[in-house]
Amino acid sequence: MSSVEPPEHVRSTFGLRETVPIPLGADWDGGWRCGDVVLSPVADHARAAWSAKVRETLTADGVRIARPVRATDGRYVVSGWRADTFIGGSPEPRHDEVVSLSMRLHAATAALERPRFLVQPPVAPWADVDVFVAADRAAWEQVPLRAVKGQFEPVTDDGRTSVELIGQLATLRKPVRSPDQLVHGDLFGTVLFSGSEAPAITDITPYWRPVGWAAGVVVVDALSWGGADAELIARWEDLPEWPQMLLRALMFRLAVHALHPRSTAEALPGLVRTADLIRLML
Numbered sequence: 099m100s101s102v103e104p105p106e107h108v109r110s111t112f113g114l115r116e117t118v119p120i121p122l123g124a125d126w127d128g129g130w131r132c133g134d135v136v137l138s139p140v141a142d143h144a145r146a147a148w149s150a151k152v153r154e155t156l157t158a159d160g161v162r163i164a165r166p167v168r169a170t171d172g173r174y175v176v177s178g179w180r181a182d183t184f185i186g187g188s189p190e191p192r193h194d195e196v197v198s199l200s201m202r203l204h205a206a207t208a209a210l211e212r213p214r215f216l217v218q219p220p221v222a223p224w225a226d227v228d229v230f231v232a233a234d235r236a237a238w239e240q241v242p243l244r245a246v247k248g249q250f251e252p253v254t255d256d257g258r259t260s261v262e263l264i265g266q267l268a269t270l271r272k273p274v275r276s277p278d279q280l281v282h283g284d285l286f287g288t289v290l291f292s293g294s295e296a297p298a299i300t301d302i303t304p305y306w307r308p309v310g311w312a313a314g315v316v317v318v319d320a321l322s323w324g325g326a327d328a329e330l331i332a333r334w335e336d337l338p339e340w341p342q343m344l345l346r347a348l349m350f351r352l353a354v355h356a357l358h359p360r361s362t363a364e365a366l367p368g369l370v371r372t373a374d375l376i377r378l379m380l
Contacts, residue, residue, distance in 0.1 A: 104130050104137040104179055111169045112137065112181045125188055125290065126300055135167050136184050136300075142227045143175050144215045149302045150174035150182075158206035161199055162290075162298035185298045187290030192297075193320040193330055196289050197313050199297050203282060204309045207302075210280040216306045222249055226358075233353035234283075234305060237346040242268050243353065252356055256363040260356035263373060267349050270380045274339045276308035283312055286319035310337045314347030321375065322351070322368030328375055341379040348376055 103119050109132060119130035119137065129138030140146035150166035151174065157163070166174055167181035174180060219235075220228035232250075236242040242264050243250070252258045283305035290298040305312070313334060320326035334340065352369055355361045 104132075105177065108137065108176050108179045111171070111173075111176045112167060112179075113170055114181075125288075129182075131184055134184050136164075136182050137179050138182065138300075140175055140178055140180050141225070142215075143178070144213075145227065145304065146180050147174045148213050148215070148304065150180060152207075152210065152302060153182075156206060158203045160296045161203055161206075162296050164298065164300040182300060185290060185300065187292035187295070187298050189287050189289060190291040191320075191324055191326070192291055193286075193316065193324060193326045194333060195291075195297060196285055196320075197316050197334055199289060199299075200282070200285055200313045200316055201309065203299070204279065204312060207280045207282070208309075212280065212306050213304060216304060219245065224249075229357045229359075230354060233350050233357055234307070236264065236353040237349035238307075242349065243356075246357070250357060254363065256366040257356045257361070259366060260352045260369075263370070264349050264352050264356070267345060267352075267373065270345060270377070272342055274308070274342050276310055276338050276343070278306050278308060281305050281307055281309060281312035283307065283315055285312070286316050286324065308338070308343060310339060310343035311347055313337055314340075314343040315350065317344060318347045318351050318369075318372055318376075321372040323365065331375060331379070341376070344376050345380065348373055 109115055114132040114135060117132035119132050122129045122131050122136060126136050127138045129136040153163050154166055162185055164182040164185050167183060168174060169176050220232045232246050235245055239245065243261065252261055282302045284303035317330055317334065320330060337343065355365055355369060
C-alpha cells in the first residue's frame, strides 16, 4: 500500500504536530515515521481498530510487537490512519524463523475470540479486504469460488489458469480436524529483523483458521516468491495435517491471484512450481 503524507490534522490528533514525516515504504504498509511513532494508512477501519486493541496488551515469546498509539481523544484510527510505536528492522529471507515466530505468536492468540467482521461475507463493490475474504473461503468451501460466482470472471490467461488449478487442487482435499483460532495470515514479508534482536510484527492480519494453515501460507509464499529451498516443506512436516494445511494455503494464494485486480502474470509461475511440490506430498 502506498500513501500520501499524513494530513496535518491527523498528525495533530495523534499529538505529532511538530514532527516531520519520513516515508518508510512497504515495511510499514506505506507508513510515515514521525519521531518514535509511525502513521500508516488503513485499508479497513474495523480490522485496524481490532488489531490495535489486541496489540496493546498482547505478548508472545520471542516476538517484538508494535504497540498502538492512541489519538488524544482515545481513538485507534483517525481519518483512515493508525499510529504505532516505531520498531527497527526490515524483512529478510529468514523463512524458518518466520514460521517459528508464527507458532509462538499463535500460541499467544489462541485465547482471542473471533471478531464479528470475520463472519461477514464479501460485499460488492469489492474492496481489497473482500478479495482476501473470498479467497480465504475458496480454499475451504465445498465448491471453490462458488460464493463469488456471477460477481467475478477471470479476464486474463493467468487468472483462468489460477481458477483451473484451484479446481484441480480441490479434488485433493481431505477433511481436517485441526481447530480454528485467531491467526495472522500475512506474515511473509512483514516480519522485521534487526540482527540478533527478536523478530517483530507491526500489525495482525486476522483470519479464523488452524495454526498450521497460517504456517502453510508463510511456506507457500516463501517458495513461490521468496527464493526458499524446497526442503522448507520437509523441515515443518511435523505440524498437524501439514500436507492439507499447505494445500489450502496454496489454494488461498491462487484465489487471491485470480481475484485481485492488481495481480500480475509474473506471480503465477512461482505458485505453479509450489503446486508441483505440494502435490508430491498428497
